[in-house]
Amino acid sequence: SALCAAACAAPTAADPAQAAIERLIGxxxxxxxxxxxxxPIGHKACGGPERWLPWSTKATDEARLHELLARxxxxxxxxPARPQGYSLCVVVPDPGxxxxxxxxxxxxxxxxxx
Numbered sequence: 001s002a003l004c005a006a007a008c009a010a011p012t013a014a015d016p017a018q019a020a021i022e023r024l025i026g027x028x029x030x031x032x033x034x035x036x037x038x039x040p041i042g043h044k045a046c047g048g049p050e051r052w053l054p055w056s057t058k059a060t061d062e063a064r065l066h067e068l069l070a071r072x073x074x075x076x077x078x079x080p081a082r083p084q085g086y087s088l089c090v091v092v093p094d095p096g097x098x099x100x101x102x103x104x105x106x107x108x109x110x111x112x113x114x
Contacts, residue, residue, distance in 0.1 A: 017072035028056040028104035036097035036104035046089035054097035
């Protein structure tokens with residue numbers, strides 16, 4: 001439906017703080033799972049982040065990342081603008097991140113709930 005198309009679409013990096021963080025993280029290169037972390041992005045109306053972004057301790061300056069998060073406010077990036085202000089009230093748990101093919105990616109499937 002048109003509502004889901006607007007509400008379910010992946011957010012874009014239109015916000016300058018989000019764009020700066022995504023540039024800093026880049027491709028999130030890794031050698032092993034221990035280098036992969038997740039970052040909460042945005043805020044849902046009923047609480048919790050809108051989504052999670054994988055990043056790598058191998059290539060990302062963690063101090064700079066925290067500095068950019070502090071500038072964005074409240075420890076996670078603000079949500080992108082949604083048409084007509086809709087927000088789905090579904091908890092998005094931290095899936096964790098793993099190293100696959102040399103890049104940190106979000107863990108998928110039942111293991112993501114760990």
